[in-house]
Amino acid sequence: DFYITIVDPHRAGDEISYYPGEVNVRLADLIIVNKVDTASKESIEKVEENVRRINPEAKILRAExxxxxxxxxxxxxKALVIEDGPTLTHGGMxxxxxxxxxxxxxxEIIDPRPYAEGSIKKAFEKYPHLKDVLPALGYGEKQIxxxxxxxxxxxxxxxxxxTPINIQRVVNVNKPIVRVKYGMGEEAAKRLEEILTSKF
Incomplete structure (x- = not known):
């Protein structure tokens, strides 16, 4: 087996602060530090320092x-931006x-707060750091x-x-939806392939 864990420098410190994240870092043979193209140098270095402290044997691969x-x-x-709910709310992003x-x-990114209904409105009140983004909360029929x-x-x-899922599967909306995904930069993908080829 070869254990790969991805860590996020936009949330430096989470990789050693939460379960199962810390366990995944401790078990990993390879740690991929993603989003290095948008994270600060200090955050990237902090994540790598934390990884080395609890798993000095793991290889580290930086990836755009x-x-x-x-x-x-x-x-x-004019666009309404929807992101993964838990990442934004208790995840703090x-x-x-x-x-x-x-x-x-x-x-032009619109402010979703004036349009918020019910528990979505309450989420904006509870998490005041959210301004230009709508958390995709849908933990039951009423919230959906x-x-x-x-x-x-x-x-x-x-x-x-x-959102991680295709939101069009759970809601019927009156405007077009375009989906967004993260990928892996070419250089890191090539290096990952080399690492895996050498292991198997």
Whole structure:
């Protein structure tokens, strides 16, 4: 077996602070530090320092994480950005791939807070660091309905979805949705292939 763990320098310190993240770092043969193209040098170095402290035997591979967007050119349009709910709320992130993609695409990012319904509105109150992004909360029929209403009420031309699942499977919305994903930079992907080839 060859154990690979990915760590996020945008959340430096989480890799040694939370279960199962810390366990995954301790067990890993290879640690991929992703998002090095958008994280600060200090955060990248902090993550690597933490990894070396608890797992000095692991190899470390830095990887850029380019963001790709499916669909049409949306430059100049008003966009509602939706990101993974837990990442934004108790995960503490202010943004993710959706915001990165929106900025790269040249859209006008709208503030989702005025359109928030029910528990979504309460999430904005509980997590005041969220301003330009809608957390995809949908832990039951009622919350999915509130998410759908929030999206449909939003005054925008397009929805940029950076959720792990295809949000169109759970909500019916009245505007086009473009999906966003992280990838791995070519150089890191090539190096990863070399590492795996040498092991197997």
């Amino acid at each position: 994480s380019p963001v790709t967007m499916e669909g049409e050119d949306i430059a100049g349009k 202010k943004f993710g791939a959706g915001i990165v993609a929106a900025k790269n695409a040249g859209v 309905e509130e998410l759908e209403k929030t999206i449909n009420r939003a005054e925008c031309d397009v929805v940029i979805s950076a």
